[in-house]
Amino acid sequence: MSNISILKEREKQIYHKGEEPFDMVCETKSTAGAVSQRACVFCGSRVVLYPVADALHLVHGPIGCAAYTWDIRGALSSGPELHRKSFSTDLRERQIIFGGEKQLYHALAALIDKHEPKAAFVYATCIVGIIGDDVDAVCRKVSSEKGIPVIPVHSEGFKGTKKDGYKAACDALFTLIGTGSIEGIGPNSINILGEFNIGGEAWMIEEYYKKMGVEVVSIMTGDSRVEKIKRSHGARLNVVQCSGSMLQLAQMMEKKFGIPYIRVSYFGMEDTARALYDVASHFHDNTDIMDRTKALVKEEVDKIYPDIQVFKSYLKGKRAAIYVGGAFKAFSLIKALKALGMTTILAGSQTGNSEDYEILRDMCDDGTVILDDANPLELSKYIVEKKADLFIGGVKERPVAYKMGVGFCDHNHERKTPLAGFQGMYNFAKEVYGTVKSPVWSLLKRPEDGTKTV
Amino acid sequence: MKNTALKKEHYEATTNACKLCTPLGASLAFKGVRGAISLMHGSQGCSTYIRRYLISHFKEPIDIASSNFSEDTAIFGGGANLKKSVANVIRQYKPELVGISTTCLSETIGDDVPMILNGIRHDADGAPLPPIVHVSTPSYSGTHADGYVGAVRALVDALSIRKNHEIEPSMVNIFPGMYSPADLRYLKEILEDFAIPYRMLPDYSETLDGGPWTTYHKIPHGGTSVSEIADMASAQASIEFGYVTRKGTTAAGLLSSRFNIPAYNLGMPAGVRATDRLFDLLSELSGNLIPDRHARERERLLDSYVDGHKYLFGAKAVIYGEEDLVAGMFAFLTEIGITPILCASGGTSGKLAETLESLRPEGYDEPITVLQAADFGQIEDAALGTGADMFVGNSKGYSITRKMGIPLVRVGFPIHDRVGGPRIHHIGYRGCQELFDRVTNALLDVKQEATGVGYSYM
Numbered sequence: 028m029s030n031i032s033i034l035k036e037r038e039k040q041i042y043h044k045g046e047e048p049f050d051m052v053c054e055t056k057s058t059a060g061a062v063s064q065r066a067c068v069f070c071g072s073r074v075v076l077y078p079v080a081d082a083l084h085l086v087h088g089p090i091g092c093a094a095y096t097w098d099i100r101g102a103l104s105s106g107p108e109l110h111r112k113s114f115s116t117d118l119r120e121r122q123i124i125f126g127g128e129k130q131l132y133h134a135l136a137a138l139i140d141k142h143e144p145k146a147a148f149v150y151a152t153c154i155v156g157i158i159g160d161d162v163d164a165v166c167r168k169v170s171s172e173k174g175i176p177v178i179p180v181h182s183e184g185f186k187g188t189k190k191d192g193y194k195a196a197c198d199a200l201f202t203l204i205g206t207g208s209i210e211g212i213g214p215n216s217i218n219i220l221g222e223f224n225i226g227g228e229a230w231m232i233e234e235y236y237k238k239m240g241v242e243v244v245s246i247m248t249g250d251s252r253v254e255k256i257k258r259s260h261g262a263r264l265n266v267v268q269c270s271g272s273m274l275q276l277a278q279m280m281e282k283k284f285g286i287p288y289i290r291v292s293y294f295g296m297e298d299t300a301r302a303l304y305d306v307a308s309h310f311h312d313n314t315d316i317m318d319r320t321k322a323l324v325k326e327e328v329d330k331i332y333p334d335i336q337v338f339k340s341y342l343k344g345k346r347a348a349i350y351v352g353g354a355f356k357a358f359s360l361i362k363a364l365k366a367l368g369m370t371t372i373l374a375g376s377q378t379g380n381s382e383d384y385e386i387l388r389d390m391c392d393d394g395t396v397i398l399d400d401a402n403p404l405e406l407s408k409y410i411v412e413k414k415a416d417l418f419i420g421g422v423k424e425r426p427v428a429y430k431m432g433v434g435f436c437d438h439n440h441e442r443k444t445p446l447a448g449f450q451g452m453y454n455f456a457k458e459v460y461g462t463v464k465s466p467v468w469s470l471l472k473r474p475e476d477g478t479k480t481v
Numbered sequence: 482m483k484n485t486a487l488k489k490e491h492y493e494a495t496t497n498a499c500k501l502c503t504p505l506g507a508s509l510a511f512k513g514v515r516g517a518i519s520l521m522h523g524s525q526g527c528s529t530y531i532r533r534y535l536i537s538h539f540k541e542p543i544d545i546a547s548s549n550f551s552e553d554t555a556i557f558g559g560g561a562n563l564k565k566s567v568a569n570v571i572r573q574y575k576p577e578l579v580g581i582s583t584t585c586l587s588e589t590i591g592d593d594v595p596m597i598l599n600g601i602r603h604d605a606d607g608a609p610l611p612p613i614v615h616v617s618t619p620s621y622s623g624t625h626a627d628g629y630v631g632a633v634r635a636l637v638d639a640l641s642i643r644k645n646h647e648i649e650p651s652m653v654n655i656f657p658g659m660y661s662p663a664d665l666r667y668l669k670e671i672l673e674d675f676a677i678p679y680r681m682l683p684d685y686s687e688t689l690d691g692g693p694w695t696t697y698h699k700i701p702h703g704g705t706s707v708s709e710i711a712d713m714a715s716a717q718a719s720i721e722f723g724y725v726t727r728k729g730t731t732a733a734g735l736l737s738s739r740f741n742i743p744a745y746n747l748g749m750p751a752g753v754r755a756t757d758r759l760f761d762l763l764s765e766l767s768g769n770l771i772p773d774r775h776a777r778e779r780e781r782l783l784d785s786y787v788d789g790h791k792y793l794f795g796a797k798a799v800i801y802g803e804e805d806l807v808a809g810m811f812a813f814l815t816e817i818g819i820t821p822i823l824c825a826s827g828g829t830s831g832k833l834a835e836t837l838e839s840l841r842p843e844g845y846d847e848p849i850t851v852l853q854a855a856d857f858g859q860i861e862d863a864a865l866g867t868g869a870d871m872f873v874g875n876s877k878g879y880s881i882t883r884k885m886g887i888p889l890v891r892v893g894f895p896i897h898d899r900v901g902g903p904r905i906h907h908i909g910y911r912g913c914q915e916l917f918d919r920v921t922n923a924l925l926d927v928k929q930e931a932t933g934v935g936y937s938y939m
Contacts, residue, residue, distance in 0.1 A: 031697065034573055056551055057525055059562045060569030062544045067526025085494060089585045089620040091502030093495070095530035098880070111880075112858075117495035119621050123589055134494035153524050153586040154621070157555060184524035185550035185586060403544050404573060407697040422533050426542040430694045471693045 031408040034061060040400055042384070045393030051384045053399040056188065062402040064350070064423050065377045067184035069152055070096075071192020074440060075272050076148050076180065076199060078223050078248040079256070080104035083144035085114045087131050087162060088152030092184075093117075100440040101225045104250050109142055118154065128160045135169045135177065145253035146176040148199055156183035176253070178202050189352070190271065190378050197276040200247060200256060204280065207254060209261025215310045216242040218262040218286075220277055221269035222293070224249025226445035232293055235303055235327075235448065239320045241310065247273065260284040264309050266291055266302070271353035271378055292355060293447040294455075295363030296331075300324045327449035335366065338456040343368030345416040345463055350398065350406060350424055351438060354379030354387060360419055360438065361390050367456055372413035375401050403427050416463050432471045434462035496858030499801055499877070500827025502620035505531045506628030507582035508545055509659065513683020514636065515704035516577030516611075518570055519545040522563055522594060523584025538895040538902050539662075539689045541701065546570045550586055559587050560597045567601055571610060574699050578707055580632065581615040588619035612707055614639045624828055626803045629659050630723070630731055633682055637732040640707060641714040643740055649712070653766060654719040654742070655681040656732050658749055658805050659894060662690035662903045667911055674772040675763045680709045680716065682732065690903040714740050718766055720759075724748035724808040724840075725830040748840075749809030750908045751916075752816050753782065759909070778910040785914065786817055789921040792939075794818035796924055799864050801855075801874040802893045804828035804836070806907075810873050810892065811849075812840045813913060819920070822867050825852035825860045857881065871923055876902075888923040892916065 033041060039052035057063035069086075073096050076084065086093035093115030104110065116134050118127050131149070139147060147169070151162045162179045170177035180199045182192050217236065222229045229249030236243050245251060245259035265277040265288035277288035289309065291302035307320040347364050349357050354376040361371045374387050375398030387397050396409045407427050410418060418428035421439030428435040436458050438446060446455045504521055508531055511519040521528040528547040535543045548559060548566040567579060583594060594615045604610055616635035618628045633656060655672065657665060665686035672679045687703025713719075719733035719742055726746065728734060733744035750759040756779075760771050771779075796819045800810045804826045811821050826833055834851040841849065852859055861881045864872075872878045872889045876896045882889040896902030906912035925939065 031699065032573070034569055036569070057547070057549050058569060059549045060520065060546050060566030061573070062528070062532075062546050063525055063549070064529065065525055066529040067524045070526050070530070089502060090495060090498050090500060090624075091505070091527065091530065091585075091620045094498040094501050095534050097497055097877075113497050115495045115498060116492075117498070118585075120619075123585070123619075123621050130492040133491040137491065138494050153550075153555075153584075154589055157586065157589045184526045185555050186552050188525075403542055404697070404699060407542075411697060422537055423529070426536055426540060429540075430542055431697060432693055432695075 071189035072182035075196035078102035207257025212261035221273035294359035348373035354383030503618035503628035506625035510632035511580030751809035752813030
């Protein structure tokens with residue numbers, strides 16, 4: 028056991044399966060003074076829109092917000108790389124007092140002239156909401172002068188949680204959708220939503236669909252282009268991953284354009300196969316698609332299965348902790364870990380809703396801890412108490428795992444390795460195997476004071 | 482001297498900033514206080530982004546709490562949130578000090594933090610709270626370097642009290658710049674070898690570069706204690722590092738005006754000459770000769786300068802980062818024959834150009850091109866076409882050196898794309914030696930790769 032207690036306000040956001048009735052509180056603001064692993068509204072918008080590679084992303088505010096999100100995601104582009112630059116109006120005292128609209132206007136105009144983007148996203152940060160800049164008006168003005176869409180993203184950090192930032196990003200994308208020509212889009216066509224091309228994942232998935240005979244109209248937002256987003260309403264189906272960020276957009280598109288959607292995940296063999304089969308079933312009029320999908324899944328599984336078994340023989344019975352942004356990813360990870368013979372002893376997310384946590388509860392064994400909006404102290408407490416061998420999370424969770432001698436797998440957006448699809452499952456298994464089996468852990472057994480143990 | 486003033490016809494955006502926001506520097510300084518927990522008064526994102534940024538460099542757990550503004554807070558003021566967050570952070574971390582930095586949001590809505598804090602000196606049971614130190618760090622003013630200096634000053638301002646009228650003979654206060662944990666450990670070693678009793682603030686040499694744990698440390702061990710900071714008011718002298726610090730705005734300046742403690746201002750002790758000034762001062766203050774092993778270290782360093790000089794002369798380097806670091810690297814590189822063709826900083830003191838001019842070594846007649854309040858967009862534009870042979874600075878210059886096909890010698894903060902950033906020495910003879918070898922070998926590497934034959938001797 029550890030010396031770490033739980034704040035009273037936090038107790039309802041922690042559930043011990045098999046030990047208490049399920050009554051989890053979630054979707055609340057973070058407790059003041061707790062070290063939440065969450066970011067803010069701006070972060071939610073920024074991560075969703077970030078991979079649009081031929082758009083200008085201008086952060087309106089003091090320098091921090093732009094500086095901390097410069098080149099932050101491993102989202103690859105096959106062409107322009109404007110998204111990897113960090114642009115900020117870099118507001119100073121003067122603008123805080125007199126307003127920053129003039130600066131925003133000049134900054135935008137100059138950047139558009141210099142970089143010739145296909146559209147511009149203007150992120151309003153905390154301060155903009157306070158000093159009262161009319162960002163919408165400036166965007167309209169610049170848009171009419173420069174002839175490209177200039178879209179305000181209302182992402183003031185304090186106006187909600189990261190999820191509200193997803194909503195603001197979806198709203199921004201939605202202003203583009205429906206403004207392009209849908210000529211030439213066939214009947215077996217989809218948009219891939221909630222896939223950000225980390226390490227080239229979107230390309231792998233697009234390749235699967237190509238082999239199945241399914242046309243990909245747009246990917247939002249991995250390796251995406253403004254033109255493709257504009258015509259995405261021509262697709263016949265929206266296939267939504269990472270439901271937290273993009274489900275809303277799918278719903279908006281269903282309402283306005285009548286495009287149905289399905290929710291999928293591309294993490295793990297099981298979920299990837301399920302995703303491809305679900306898409307194939309949707310286009311059931313074309314039986315070739317299902318036939319090709321079956322062949323594809325068989326071929327891909329055959330390719331990695333023997334190696335997976337080798338990893339599994341070592342990893343069997345090892346214990347994993349999962350703490351991710353959206354709960355939907357945790358579902359896939361639990362299944363993927365199960366495929367490696369591992370059990371999940373902690374599962375949590377920054378932004379899950381009660382439906383998500385019920386699913387997590389049903390997926391996990393007794394004794395598993397389920398956490399909403401956890402902090403480093405809680406995470407360290409439970410990885411020690413539950414004897415984790417592996418922690419899956421992002422950069423902020425990594426040192427917690429490493430300090431306590433626990434292996435780590437980065438499943439966040441900064442990673443460079445593709446973990447989606449079948450090849451991704453192989454990469455994932457290899458990474459998990461490599462971190463859990465590393466010989467370095469055996470050296471940490473000595474007490475911290477350096478006294479001899481044996 | 483060419484000092485590129487960045488007067489523009491119209492306001493231009495900052496492209497790839499070469500600076501960070503003020504609260505980051507304050508959080509870093511608070512990490513150097515024993516048992517301290519950092520709390521940011523603003524939106525959740527500020528603390529999370531800054532944590533992530535620091536963690537990616539230090540690769541250590543770095544907890545920063547947030548008062549977590551909501552829309553209501555922004556309208557009605559952050560007092561209630563701040564009080565609640567202080568209570569929660571004390572309950573969970575049981576800290577010896579709470580270091581509060583503000584953000585652009587709380588500053589703009591005009592929260593009177595000292596007044597809010599005045600109302601919470603005791604917990605719900607009437608027990609006294611640990612000291613709570615507040616530093617004003619609106620991110621629209623200054624840079625992270627200013628936040629760092631400001632937090633150190635705020636700690637001394639709030640905590641340093643002379644208990645009696647006695648001055649502790651030979652006790653020295655040390656206020657290092659934003660150096661690496663390895664630098665801080667080395668600095669302490671030097672002081673110990675001189676047998677100089679000292680108090681150093683901040684000291685994150687252990688908190689941000691420690692070993693593995695068997696039980697979780699809510700707050701990593703190490704750092705300067707609150708009582709040590711209190712006693713800084715009784716020292717014989719203060720030594721502060723920083724080429725561009727404004728007189729009177731620093732902790733040493735404050736101790737000087739409030740308690741009459743002489744303040745010695747040194748720039749970053751990088752390079753032999755600047756390090757000599759530090760060792761001479763320590764020698765003078767302690768009355769001891771330079772300890773033998775440091776004298777030997779200096780000799781080995783000079784010997785290596787001679788061994789490597791032919792590979793360096795006239796090589797062109799671009800230096801960037803915090804103003805103090807840029808000045809330090811300028812002093813070091815010019816003394817080994819390298820020409821800094823571009824010296825750039827996002828820093829806003831306006832003093833970089835004059836500082837570099839004052840560091841011009843005898844016989845060095847190259848023009849000094851300075852970019853002040855610069856971003857990486859401007860650095861790139863200015864560096865392309867100069868025929869630069871290398872960049873010396875943090876890892877954020879990589880996208881440019883990659884484009885130019887030249888090496889980047891990583892120094893300072895942040896180093897996000899390599900391990901070992903916290904273990905790099907920059908200061909003293911040891912840091913100088915380390916940098917000298919890395920700079921020389923980076924150029925040798927280029928030369929070796931460029932030959933068609935792959936020779937195996939230098």
